[in-house]
Amino acid sequence: MTTFTPIASTLGGVLIGCAAVLLMAWDGRIAGISGIASRLLPPYQDNAFAARLGFVLGLAAAPLAYWLATGREVAQTVSPNLPLMAAAGLLVGFGAVYGSGCTSGHGVCGLSRLSPRSLAATLTFMATGFATVFIVRHLIGA
Amino acid sequence: MPFLVNLGIGLVFGIGLVISGMADPAKVQNFLDLAGRWDPSLAFVMGGAVVTTFVGYAIVLRRPRPVNAPRFRLPADNRIDARLLAGAALFGIGWGLGGFCPGPAFTAATLGAAGTYAFLPTMLLGMGLGRIAAQRARAAAA
Numbered sequence: 001m002t003t004f005t006p007i008a009s010t011l012g013g014v015l016i017g018c019a020a021v022l023l024m025a026w027d028g029r030i031a032g033i034s035g036i037a038s039r040l041l042p043p044y045q046d047n048a049f050a051a052r053l054g055f056v057l058g059l060a061a062a063p064l065a066y067w068l069a070t071g072r073e074v075a076q077t078v079s080p081n082l083p084l085m086a087a088a089g090l091l092v093g094f095g096a097v098y099g100s101g102c103t104s105g106h107g108v109c110g111l112s113r114l115s116p117r118s119l120a121a122t123l124t125f126m127a128t129g130f131a132t133v134f135i136v137r138h139l140i141g142a
Numbered sequence: 143m144p145f146l147v148n149l150g151i152g153l154v155f156g157i158g159l160v161i162s163g164m165a166d167p168a169k170v171q172n173f174l175d176l177a178g179r180w181d182p183s184l185a186f187v188m189g190g191a192v193v194t195t196f197v198g199y200a201i202v203l204r205r206p207r208p209v210n211a212p213r214f215r216l217p218a219d220n221r222i223d224a225r226l227l228a229g230a231a232l233f234g235i236g237w238g239l240g241g242f243c244p245g246p247a248f249t250a251a252t253l254g255a256a257g258t259y260a261f262l263p264t265m266l267l268g269m270g271l272g273r274i275a276a277q278r279a280r281a282a283a284a
Contacts, residue, residue, distance in 0.1 A: 002169040002181045005162075009183040012162020015192025019155035020191070021198030026147055028208030029219060031155065034243040038269035058152020059248040065153060066160045073268040074160050078166035078255035084239060089261035091210070091236025094269025096244060098276050099229020100219070103243040106230070113216070114193035120222045124259050125234030132238025133174040 014017065020109055032105025033059070034096035095125075143212060162187040165249045167241025174238050199282045218280075226277050229272070 020031035027048075036052045039045075063074040079085055096102035099121055101110060106125075110118020156165075163169045163183055173184035190222045207213055210255055237243050242250065247265060 001179055002163070002172045002183075004168065004181050006182050006186050009162045009164075009186040010190040012158045012160070012164065013187040013192075014158075014194045015158030015161060016155055017156060017189070017198060019193040020195045021202055022151045024208065024214065025202045025205070025237025026151065026209050027144075027219060028211040028213060029199050030215075030217065031151075033248070034269065037248070037266070038273055039242055040153075041266065041270050041273070048226075051148040054145040054148035055152035056151040056248050058154075059151075059156040059159070059245060060251045062153055062156025062160050062249050063165065063252055066157055068257065074165055074253060074268025076166040076250060076253055076255065077169070078250065078257035079240065080257055080273065081246055084261040085260040086264045087258040088236040088242065089234050089264035090241065090268040091262055092243060092247075092261075093235030093265035093270075094272040094275070095229045095231070095235075095236060095268075097229070097269045097272030098218075098279075099231075100276070101227050102245075103235060103237075103253075104245055108191045108195055110217075111188075111192050115217070115220070117217075117222050117226060119218055119232040121226055124200055124227050124230035125237060126226060128231045128234030129174045129238040130176060132169055132235045134177055135268075138177050141147070 007008070016104075016108060017112075020112070023055075030105055032101050032109060034093075034102040035100075035105055038093075038097045059084045099125075155245065158191075158247050162190075165246050165253070167246070167258070168227075169241075170243075170246070171238065171241040225276065229276075233280050 023029055023031045036055050040052050067073055101121060106118040106121040111122060159165045164187055169181055169280060170182035172179060174196060242261055247261055
């Protein structure tokens with residue numbers, strides 16, 4: 001059970017959008033996390049490794065910065081089923097790179113550019129996401 | 143310098159994820175659970191992010207070039223092909239199973255949940271495999 005948070009979620013979304021716009025203004029790149037993260041792995045086709053590492057470390061440092069600023073810890077519930085989480089990671093990593101984008105690259109940046117390709121990808125991963133949660137929670141009953 | 147600027151932009155993105163509630167996989171899965179206790183927050187995150195990015199890109203892309211690069215690099219591929227849809231479909235299944243997409247998974251790295259540490263290494267492995275598979279698919283199509 002999580003609480004519906006329309007205001008906080010919209011504000012958080014605006015911040016995510018600001019980060020995407022800043023990255024375009026600074027580096028001229030799409031803020032696609034799967035694209036940034038997958039290019040941390042060899043082989044390297046450009047010399048932007050330090051920039052990409054910085055971006056990912058910034059993501060990882062966010063809960064600490066939030067805690068320092070507000071005194072509140074970030075609450076989260078992660079499944080303790082480790083084989084399930086490992087399988088989920090493999091699917092997320094493979095699917096995002098094979099399909100050239102994830103929630104940020106296709107979902108946020110692609111939709112903002114009114115890209116039909118990104119719309120098709122977003123509708124597809126939303127559909128399989130809805131179907132997966134329905135099967136796991138309501139058919140299997142986990 | 144590119145490292146520090148990207149660290150800052152990644153931090154803004156990550157704080158957006160934290161404030162919006164998207165660093166919590168349970169909140170993502172509850173969005174995907176239409177038949178259960180549906181939490182529509184994720185739609186507000188996407189809305190805030192897409193509107194902000196749409197307006198911000200319109201302003202930034204009028205400039206002749208980014209601050210730290212010779213030109214803007216926007217995805218030129220417009221094809222809606224089998225690779226895009228297959229990748230997005232697999233990504234959505236993993237997203238539904240684990241509640242993580244790549245950005246929140248990195249943001250969760252400092253929060254200490256065991257499931258996160260099962261997810262992150264296989265996500266990176268999947269990204270590496272996805273890159274190889276995508277290169278092969280491109281070579282076969284060429």
